[in-house]
Amino acid sequence: MSTFEMIEAAAERLKGHVRETPILSSPFLDTLAGRRIWVKPECLQHTGSFKFRGAWSAISALDEGIRQRGVIAYSSGNHAQGVAMAAAKHGIASVIVMPSDAPQLKIDNTRALGGEVVLYDRANEKREEIGEAIAAERGLTLIRPYDEPQVIAGQGTTGLEIAWQAAEIGVSQADVLICCGGGGLTSGIALALEKHAPNLRARPCEPEGFDDVKRSLASSRIQNNNAASGNICDAILTPQPGDITFPILHRLCGPGLSVTEDEALQAMAYAFLRLKIVLEPGGAVALAAALFRGDEIEGDDVIVVTSGGNVDPGIFAKALEFLT
Amino acid sequence: MSTFEMIEAAAERLKGHVRETPILSSPFLDTLAGRRIWVKPECLQHTGSFKFRGAWSAISALDEGIRQRGVIAYSSGNHAQGVAMAAAKHGIASVIVMPSDAPQLKIDNTRALGGEVVLYDRANEKREEIGEAIAAERGLTLIRPYDEPQVIAGQGTTGLEIAWQAAEIGVSQADVLICCGGGGLTSGIALALEKHAPNLRARPCEPEGFDDVKRSLASSRIQNNNAASGNICDAILTPQPGDITFPILHRLCGPGLSVTEDEALQAMAYAFLRLKIVLEPGGAVALAAALFRGDEIEGDDVIVVTSGGNVDPGIFAKALEFLT
Numbered sequence: 107m108s109t110f111e112m113i114e115a116a117a118e119r120l121k122g123h124v125r126e127t128p129i130l131s132s133p134f135l136d137t138l139a140g141r142r143i144w145v146k147p148e149c150l151q152h153t154g155s156f157k158f159r160g161a162w163s164a165i166s167a168l169d170e171g172i173r174q175r176g177v178i179a180y181s182s183g184n185h186a187q188g189v190a191m192a193a194a195k196h197g198i199a200s201v202i203v204m205p206s207d208a209p210q211l212k213i214d215n216t217r218a219l220g221g222e223v224v225l226y227d228r229a230n231e232k233r234e235e236i237g238e239a240i241a242a243e244r245g246l247t248l249i250r251p252y253d254e255p256q257v258i259a260g261q262g263t264t265g266l267e268i269a270w271q272a273a274e275i276g277v278s279q280a281d282v283l284i285c286c287g288g289g290g291l292t293s294g295i296a297l298a299l300e301k302h303a304p305n306l307r308a309r310p311c312e313p314e315g316f317d318d319v320k321r322s323l324a325s326s327r328i329q330n331n332n333a334a335s336g337n338i339c340d341a342i343l344t345p346q347p348g349d350i351t352f353p354i355l356h357r358l359c360g361p362g363l364s365v366t367e368d369e370a371l372q373a374m375a376y377a378f379l380r381l382k383i384v385l386e387p388g389g390a391v392a393l394a395a396a397l398f399r400g401d402e403i404e405g406d407d408v409i410v411v412t413s414g415g416n417v418d419p420g421i422f423a424k425a426l427e428f429l430t
Numbered sequence: 431m432s433t434f435e436m437i438e439a440a441a442e443r444l445k446g447h448v449r450e451t452p453i454l455s456s457p458f459l460d461t462l463a464g465r466r467i468w469v470k471p472e473c474l475q476h477t478g479s480f481k482f483r484g485a486w487s488a489i490s491a492l493d494e495g496i497r498q499r500g501v502i503a504y505s506s507g508n509h510a511q512g513v514a515m516a517a518a519k520h521g522i523a524s525v526i527v528m529p530s531d532a533p534q535l536k537i538d539n540t541r542a543l544g545g546e547v548v549l550y551d552r553a554n555e556k557r558e559e560i561g562e563a564i565a566a567e568r569g570l571t572l573i574r575p576y577d578e579p580q581v582i583a584g585q586g587t588t589g590l591e592i593a594w595q596a597a598e599i600g601v602s603q604a605d606v607l608i609c610c611g612g613g614g615l616t617s618g619i620a621l622a623l624e625k626h627a628p629n630l631r632a633r634p635c636e637p638e639g640f641d642d643v644k645r646s647l648a649s650s651r652i653q654n655n656n657a658a659s660g661n662i663c664d665a666i667l668t669p670q671p672g673d674i675t676f677p678i679l680h681r682l683c684g685p686g687l688s689v690t691e692d693e694a695l696q697a698m699a700y701a702f703l704r705l706k707i708v709l710e711p712g713g714a715v716a717l718a719a720a721l722f723r724g725d726e727i728e729g730d731d732v733i734v735v736t737s738g739g740n741v742d743p744g745i746f747a748k749a750l751e752f753l754t
Contacts, residue, residue, distance in 0.1 A: 128452055130474060149706040150454060382473040382708040382739035415706035419750040426743040
């Protein structure tokens with residue numbers, strides 16, 4: 107069970123280790139959107155995404171004896187880097203199982219952050235089989251990317267910050283748009299807001315064609331995506347909402363929103379131009395929804411969580427082309 | 431006279447209006463530099479540079495009757511935008527005198543932020559003559575970009591934040607590298623550190639060939655640059671240190687540092703990749719000095735003020751080429 111109490115406990119464990127990200131804004135974005143946009147840039151978090159929060163929360167919650175044996179994660183992206191850095195800062199080993207065709211930069215980064223990278227052949231091997239064998243042999247604990255209560259609690263600390271920061275800027279009622287993959291960040295924030303800012307409503311944002319959470323919320327049962335890849339927003343392409351995250355999302359969230367790839371790229375360009383932050387496509391969908399789905403949003407203010415900034419220079423350059 | 435008391439008073443006036451920028455870091459940058467790098471990203475400030483602090487400080491310090499008549503500034507860059515936005519938020523008029531060949535985007539931005547833009551012909555007109563005529567006619571107060579005590583006091587609030595943030599991360603002794611044009615930001619920070627963190631030493635950073643402050647400090651008297659333009663770091667190309675800023679710089683700063691244009695561009699690329707922030711060339715010279723002039727820096731930690739992020743997409747794309 108992920109509860110508000112777990113988020114508060116996670117916040118205590120994260121204190122001094124996680125970065126408290128600011129709230130950014132720009133009158134230019136407000137004009138574009140027709141309402142005030144308040145951006146919570148989790149791309150500025152350690153390792154360039156919110157994932158460090160959940161990783162730190164999960165690792166710090168382990169019993170000392172178990173933690174010392176190390177942790178394992180499956181990921182080619184932001185969760186990998188979050189787990190590797192959080193483990194290294196705890197002084198423990200981390201094994202990250204990555205596909206051998208993952209971008210070299212991500213493999214190098216994960217290694218440089220202290221992770222022991224184990225590569226597998228996506229076509230002929232199952233990562234779970236490889237991971238379970240290593241985990242059993244070495245007594246490692248698996249850190250799941252989202253369907254894990256302590257990970258949700260860690261991501262929920264973002265919501266605690268949003269609650270007091272919203273009060274500080276005088277926003278008591280607003281939609282809170284959140285880039286959503288498996289729902290760990292969205293459900294964590296929703297739980298924090300339920301307690302501390304009940305008139306701030308979490309709303310998941312996804313790429314069109316990969317809007318499993320949106321459809322699941324609309325139909326009140328878990329829906330799948332038809333494809334597992336084939337969208338520029340790679341960080342948030344998950345097959346379906348989690349078994350733990352979905353009931354939380356269903357109980358607390360407003361309707362989902364979805365945007366096109368070009369809209370995500372344009373939001374990256376606006377974030378560059380007006381906020382001076384670097385977003386990856388998957389980390390920009392919530393801002394894209396604020397800018398281009400205004401008719402589906404309520405109120406004079408909207409809060410936007412931009413969840414990550416780990417983007418290849420080539421894709422970023424493509425986003426900048428929208429400005430010329 | 432700019433004094434520490436003026437900075438503290440400015441901080442009171444800026445409260446709730448200025449953005450308190452965080453401290454960012456990356457283990458990758460630490461490895462590159464061979465010491466821990468702590469980055470204060472003023473590119474995340476309102477209008478994309480620290481200039482908003484000084485503009486707000488100066489405008490908020492005016493007597494009510496004088497302020498209501500409005501303000502005027504000469505600038506084609508960051509100071510223009512800072513003054514326009516600070517004036518608009520005070521509900522007063524601002525006139526910004528800009529060269530007619532300034533980039534259209536900067537002219538549009540200044541107008542959109544509420545500034546009344548007066549264009550002049552750089553070849554045949556003197557901006558001072560135009561400005562003084564308008565100022566006299568309308569009773570406007572001139573807000574100078576750096577050689578103005580209340581502007582220095584506003585920029586100095588950056589130093590107050592650095593002092594308590596350094597204490598929080600456990601850094602009590604370090605060089606503080608600051609992108610330096612006329613010296614308003616550097617002298618303000620130096621004054622704040624003298625009082626609150628005397629073992630943090632301000633050091634101005636400039637582009638090679640435009641290192642007037644570095645040479646002025648070395649020779650203990652004000653030196654000029656040979657050229658007024660012709661470097662990618664346009665935001666910090668000033669002819670010489672100010673009459674007010676230089677004595678402060680001379681009394682409090684360590685030796686200046688200078689970097690090449692390519693090093694500034696590379697620092698922009700690293701800031702993109704490792705910190706997820708957008709820097710302009712002139713806002714990146716201090717980070718470039720931390721990365722590429724390590725032998726001129728003392729200690730295990732270095733603090734870096736990245737002063738602005740108002741960069742054209744084309745120049746940013748050029749910086750990204752260093753990553754491919």
